[in-house]
Structures are given as C-alpha cells and as structure tokens.
Amino acid sequence: MVESRRAASPQYVVIVKAALAAISMALGAVLALWGGIAVRMARKVVTPAARIPDCRILELDTSAQTITLTRTPDTELAGRYGLFTTGTERYLKLGSVLSETADTVKRKLLTHVGPQARIVRDAAFSGWYYERPEELHLPFSPELVGSALGPCPAWLFPAGEGEIWVIQVHGRGTTRAECLRAVPIFHALGITSLVVSYRNDGEAPRSRSGTYTLGATEWRDVDAAVGFARRRGAKRVIIMGWSMGGAIALQLALNSAHRDLIVGLILDSPVVDWRIVLDYQARLMKLPPAVTRLAITVLGADWATALTGAGAAIPFRRLDVLARSAELRHPILILHSDDDGFVPSDASHDLVVARPDLVELDVFSVARHTKLWNYDQERWTGRITRWLTQRGFVSERVDADR
Template sequence: MVAPRRAAMRGASPSLATGVRTALTVISVALAGVLSALAVASVHMARRVVTPAVRRPDTRILSLDTAAQTITLSRTPDTQLPGRYGLFTDGTTEYIKLGSVLSEDDSSVKRKLLTHITADARLSPDAAFSGWYYDRADELQLPFTPELIGSGVGPCPAWLFPAGDGDVWAVQVHGRGTTRAECLRAVPVFHSLGITSLVVSYRNDGEAPRSRTGTYTLGATEWRDVDAAVGFARRRGAKRIILMGWSMGGAIALQVSLNSAHRAAIAGLILESPVIDWRLVLAYQARVMRVPGAVSGLAIGALQSEWATPVTRAGGAIPFDRLDVVSRAAELRHPILILHSDDDGFVPSDASHDLFAARPDLVELKVFEVARHTKLWNYDQERWSESIRSWIRARGLNPVSAGEGS
C-alpha cells in the first residue's frame, strides 16, 4: 500500500512536484543560512567575553574652556552622573579629573575640571569616561612600594601601601578590562583604619604576564594569581586578610574564598559591583546590546564546552557552574559586604540580592541607586566609605580604634 502523501505526489503534475522540491531546497538553504549566522554571531560574542577589552571612546569632548576650567561632553548615562570622575583622553593630557556637573541639556553636560588644563592643550574629541579618579599610586600621597608577586604565569606587579602594625591586609582585585589603578579609591579608607593595602594584578590584564592563550577565564584561573598575593601577604606578616574585588574582581575574590589554601587567614570579603553569576550578567548584556537570546545561549554553551575552545579561543571550558556563587552559597564561610547599585547598567544587582537572600547570616548588602557600574565611590563617597568602615569595625578588623579612623 502506498502512503497517502507519496500517492498524492505520484498523482501530481511534474511541475507541481518540481515546485515542491524547489521550495524545500530553498527552505533548507535558508535554514542553514540562519543557523550559520547564529553560529557566527555566537562565536563572535564568546570571543568578546574572554578577550581582554581595549579601552574604547564612549563620549566626545564638545568644548574646552581653559579660562573657566570647564569641559563639555556629549551626554551619556555616565557623563551626566553627579560626583567626581576621570576622563581618558588623547593628546597633550592622557587623563583628566572631572568635578561636579555645572549645566546640562538633552545632548551635552558641562563639568568642572579638577585637573588644570593649559590654554595650549590639544585633546582629541574622542574620550572615555572613567570611575577610576586616581590613575597613579603616587596621587594618593601615601607611602607605597612597587612589588612583584610570583604566580604560576610569572611575576605580577602590585602596589603595597603599608599601614598600622601590618597584621591586617586588604588585597584588592580590579575588574575586567581595567588595571589595578581602579582600586586606588579604596586605599585611603583602609589606610585610615590602619589596614595595609596590596593592590594586585593578574594574568592577561595588561600588566601581569600573559597566559598561553592570552584570554580571560572569568575568575576560574585568575584566582590563583590573587591567591599567590594572599600568600605574599602572609609571608610579610599579615595575620588577617580582607579580599576586595571590583566587578570581575569580585568573581575572582569569591573563588579565592572558596578555593584558597589560605582560607583560614581570610577574615572577610568586600565586593564592589561584583559578578556573582556570569550567566546572568552575559544574558543581561546580550539584552542591552539587543543580541538574540539564541545567540547568547549558544555563546555560553560554546564557552562551557571543551570541544569549542579552538573556536572561542578560550584556554579551556569556562566552568559557569563553579563560578555561580549563588548556587554555591552553602559553601561560603567568610563574611561578605556587597556594595551594588540597582542602576548599575552593566552587571545587574540581581545576583547580589540573591546571594544576600541565600546567606543573610554572612552577607551584608548595601544597595545604591543612580550610581553606575563601579562608580559608587564617585557618586556617594561618604556613604560608600562609611559602609566599609562600619563593616570592618563591626568585625574588629581595624587595628586603629574607631575614634581614630577618618
């Protein structure tokens, strides 16, 4: 007996059968094209995730008034923020400190210059807005020494700011696509409490040595370089260590907390705008960039698969399950202070809220608003600094008495 579909085809005219076959061929080719485009897009996204970022312009200098010492920038969600910030530029000056907003309209923002710019200065219109504020260790006007910390990839540069009796150290870890200068904002707070600061670098950040592939593993291997810094601190006399991580540095600090052989010496963690669950962050960024969910899903799938590493150029499969600290909350042993803005704009605060809900016995969450990613100090320095001081004092981690810290 001939199946009804095949019988119908046999009874159809030759032209109809040919048309159906042609249509099926076209559909198959189109589907293959769509799948190919999705694959290409997902590989591109996967590579972007693990490739160290290069600083790119995100605003433009519209005018510079050297007589009034003001600068007008194109308006963005960052350039309109209240507070003190920095600006990376090209020309006679590489970095400029910015003060308060003086005026604004729909397309521009005028700010006070806190770095003196001379009348003969020449600056490129393209610039990058920054939350660093300080870009050199000597700007803090505190004693410091440059150090080299031996790690599995070689010597990693660090800055050491001694304070107090040397018993308590804060090891600071910068985020993705930045360098250790990002962490300088917190050094004065620790110094005022008698806490030594060790501001570190790690593989592939542009200062520390390059790994074999030269790509990030989102904390899965970088934590070993920071763990080496913890060992360095202990050899120099540190008895209790606070880990402070900014953005991806938060993911790295959490991995040190979970995996380090020095866990007993870790007294707590301070996390600023931290990555706690990478899958949540990548999905959020994909939505912001209007990348289809299918593409971001394929990219994450490729990054966590060993077979795809030659295509993604990652050094190995990214262990997203291991990096998801919300799902591993029961394993945490150290007190944690999280500083995160619900208006972050880059790393959503959802996982910070989730971690607090999962471990309220260990986690203290200070929620900010308006402030953008890793710019909480810039937006509200007083509240940010006092949150850290109060948390440290409540745990008896400050060698300097509460009345002495500023």
C-alpha cells in the same frame, strides 16, 4: 479526486521540494549567522579589551577650566570621575556637574589644562579617579608577587601594625589603578593595602592563550598575593574585588589554600554568575536569546577553544557562586547599584537571599558600574567602615574621608 491528482503531480512535487530547499537554506543561513555572532561574542568575553571611547568632548574651556561632554547615563552622574583622552593629555580628573542640557553635560576640570592643549574629541568616562599611587600622598612600595606564571606587579601601602591586610582585585579590561580610590579608607583604619595585578591584565605575566578565564584561573595569582601577605606578617586578610575582581575574589574564597587567613570579602559591583551578566549584555545589544545560549555553550566547550581563542573551556557551573552558596564560609559585604548598566545587581540580591547569615548588600539606585565611590563617597566609605567595625576588623571608627 481532482485534488489528489494535483497533489501527486510531478510539477507539484517539484514546487514543494524547491520551497523546502529554500526554507532549509534560509534556516541554515540564519543559524550560520547566529553561530558567527555567538563566536564573536564569545571571543569578546575572554579577550582583554582596549579602552573604548563612550563619549565625546564637545568643548574644552581652558580659561574657565571646564569641559562639556555628550550626555550619557555615566557623564551626568554627580561626583568626581576620570576621563581617558588622547592627544596632549591622556587622563583628566573631572569634578561636579556645572550645567546640563538634554544632550550635554558641563563639568569642572580638576586637572589643569593649558591653552595649548590638543585633545581628541573621543574619550572614555571612568570611575578610576586616581591614576598613579603617588597621587594618594601615602607611603607605598612597588612589589612583585610570585605566581605560577611569573612575577605580578603590586603596590603595597603599609598601615597600622601590619597584622590586618586588604588585597584589592581590579576588574575586567582595567588595571590595578582602578582600586586606588579605596586605599585611603583602609589606610585611615590602620589596614595595610596590597593592590595587585593578575594574568593577562596588561601588567602581570601573560598566559599561553592571553585570554581571561573569568576568574577560573586568575584567582590563583591573587592566592599568591595572600601567601605574600602571610609571609609579610599578615594575620587576617580581607579581599576586595571590583566587577570581575569580585568573581575572582569569590573563587579565591572558595578555593584558596589560605582560606584560614581570609576573614571577609568586600565586593563592589561584582559578577556573581557570569551567565546572568552575559544574558543581560546580549539583551542590551538586542541579540536573540538563542545567540546568548550558543555563546555560553561555545565558551564552555573544550572543542570550541580554537574558535574563541581561549586556553580552556570556561567552567560556568564552577563560577556560579549562587549555585555554590552553601560552600561560602566568609562574611561578605556587597555594594551594588540597581542601575549598574553592565553587571546587573540581580545575582547580588539573590546571594543575600541564599546566604543571609553571611552576605550583606548595600543597594545604590543611581551610581552605575563601579562608580559608587565616585557618586557618593561619604555613603560608600561609611558603609565599609561600619561593616569593618561591626565585624571586629577595626576597633574604632576613624574619619577615612580624603
């Protein structure tokens, strides 16, 4: 009876209400914080990003032509790479690793740097390697591909009889120069290369919102490039996509008005399901799963476009190629590293399981994101050449190593 009277006392009720109010306010604050983080994450996903420094230059030895960088999973990789810098040099080609410690990596400089060079220490490590088409020493012409938004710049590298083409599609936050390293292999095999741009990539026309749709609309600009190839005499077209370019290539294969002309896809480190990628990247940032789910919900909602800055809701179900795997009609070669670090290879493995009749996967274990050519050019080139030969796209193997 004493306990009942206490529970019913006005003072006790006031204390309980105050506690509940405090809990409610704290919960509301947490939800508001998560909501704010989710919106920022959503904006980041669809906003074309500037290149972000991911390492530091610790020493530049212009007499020995070497450079020492902070050690990261990327800077320690074997092979040839690029380094975006600022100062008197904006881009450097890097060669093999000469020495390393627990915290540093010394590499050979393949771009000559003079003693008067002044370079900012913050830099961005890259798999591009080639920055300009002239560096390939192959005949090419600048072209403009007409799209619904306007002319999209492209580079055309003619080869062979001109009947089989490969259209190269770059990834998120990059430009068409990313694709240049693949041109020599196709040229040596007699395949014409068209290296294209698409809306909001900094070279092609800007949409009204200026944001990515993660492949949902970008594929239309690449479809215009397939039409361009048809008008120039192409009888068969292969689409090669890098990272988000892989997502664009897959949407093109599913939706193109020129599906009859497309004969195959080659995908390097591709996005197959954006939800898997966003969940993975959120875990890297140690964000709660609820934040990721909320960010995906925000991106996929019409009502939230004003918050994200996107021109339209992102149709994640339509972009999920695993869910739509039964609709695929073209043979696909995927090259993906299990240590990608940006786009996990899980969905690539799952697509092979879903469509073993069409999809082949060459798994690297140490190559990181879109750096497979850089890490092991011989293996990368050989695998693509074998796939093209086995599919009858080329009649014989040619030494495509440059």
